[in-house]
Amino acid sequence: MTTSWNQPPVLKVRGLKVYYETPKGDVLAVDGVNFDLFKGETLGLVGESGCGKSTAAMGILQLVTPPGRVVDGEVLLEGHNLLGMSEQALRAVRWIKLALIPQGAMNSLNPTMKVSAQIKDAIIAHEGKQANKGIKPRILELLTMVGLPGRVYDLYPHELSGGMKQRVCIAMAIALNPTVIIADESTSALDVVVQRVVAQTMLKVKDALGVSMIMIGHDMGLMAQMVDRIAVMYAGKIVEIAPVKEMFAEPKHPYSQLLIESVPSLKERKPLKITEGITHDPRNPPPGCIFQLRCPFVMDICRVQPPVMRETNEGQLVACHLYPESVDGSLINVADVARNP
Numbered sequence: 001m002t003t004s005w006n007q008p009p010v011l012k013v014r015g016l017k018v019y020y021e022t023p024k025g026d027v028l029a030v031d032g033v034n035f036d037l038f039k040g041e042t043l044g045l046v047g048e049s050g051c052g053k054s055t056a057a058m059g060i061l062q063l064v065t066p067p068g069r070v071v072d073g074e075v076l077l078e079g080h081n082l083l084g085m086s087e088q089a090l091r092a093v094r095w096i097k098l099a100l101i102p103q104g105a106m107n108s109l110n111p112t113m114k115v116s117a118q119i120k121d122a123i124i125a126h127e128g129k130q131a132n133k134g135i136k137p138r139i140l141e142l143l144t145m146v147g148l149p150g151r152v153y154d155l156y157p158h159e160l161s162g163g164m165k166q167r168v169c170i171a172m173a174i175a176l177n178p179t180v181i182i183a184d185e186s187t188s189a190l191d192v193v194v195q196r197v198v199a200q201t202m203l204k205v206k207d208a209l210g211v212s213m214i215m216i217g218h219d220m221g222l223m224a225q226m227v228d229r230i231a232v233m234y235a236g237k238i239v240e241i242a243p244v245k246e247m248f249a250e251p252k253h254p255y256s257q258l259l260i261e262s263v264p265s266l267k268e269r270k271p272l273k274i275t276e277g278i279t280h281d282p283r284n285p286p287p288g289c290i291f292q293l294r295c296p297f298v299m300d301i302c303r304v305q306p307p308v309m310r311e312t313n314e315g316q317l318v319a320c321h322l323y324p325e326s327v328d329g330s331l332i333n334v335a336d337v338a339r340n341p
Contacts, residue, residue: 101184148167163194230243
């Protein structure tokens with residue numbers, strides 16, 4: 001399916017903040033995240049462990065639990081703000097409009113229920129009770145869509161492999177034909193062969209149903225093959241958003257460059273790139289740029305002034321002082337000077 005870039009986004013996230021309360025102050029897990037998701041698009045949300053990717057997903061779904069809380073922001077799904085909705089109103093949105101493929105299928109499936117019963121429960125919870133003769137073919141069709149044999153219908157989760165469990169979770173997510181699917185590191189616990197099969201299953205289903213997808217992960221190699229655009233997240237903030245080809249051809253933000261350099265090359269041997277510096281205390285971020293303690297190109301302005309998101313190329317946005325505006329509003333590429341002093 002072709003991505004509808006010229007249409008209004010189906011999902012708009014604006015200023016999303018999710019904090020976790022601790023005795024020594026709030027952890028700023030997600031601190032002002034902004035992005036759009038378009039019809040038919042697969043957006044990759046990437047970053048190292050602990051950067052806030054999964055918390056952002058929980059914030060969008062309104063599934064943040066104490067001590068976490070959504071502090072601020074808007075999550076507009078087809079124009080309707082999910083933040084502030086009652087639980088009853090959210091139940092009418094989740095699974096029908098906005099579905100989740102969770103991280104860790106083993107912990108997401110009920111070990112005491114057959115696969116068919118779990119999918120049936122999800123359908124009945126939103127559509128009401130139905131005759132078994134009508135719902136069974138529907139469940140079998142869902143299993144076929146995700147590449148599972150019909151015999152899985154009568155099996156328990158412990159009788160399935162890791163990849164099969166994950167595909168059951170995909171079947172449950174698409175059971176009610178949602179508008180948007182969030183896949184939260186759905187392949188991270190699988191070996192590389194099964195990982196690719198599951199990822200391809202997700203894309204096949206996405207294209208067949210015409211849904212939009214947010215794919216969360218940290219594997220840049222997998223993202224390169226699966227997504228249309230990539231949003232790079234660091235310490236609760238998105239630092240760069242770009243179409244996948246532009247991101248890999250010319251990443252702008254220093255953190256994006258380090259992520260891409262970490263992908264092993266089949267063509268050449270190269271030493272492992274080690275990032276200097278340490279991360280800051282998430283309860284007390286430094287003034288200025290959040291990446292300043294690890295950035296190889298840090299400047300004086302980075303220590304005092306937070307960078308704003310600017311468009312460097314068409315569709316490529318970056319929050320970095322290496323790309324300041326000149327007097328006429330055009331962008332100066334200080335990055336080239338910094339790399340070649």
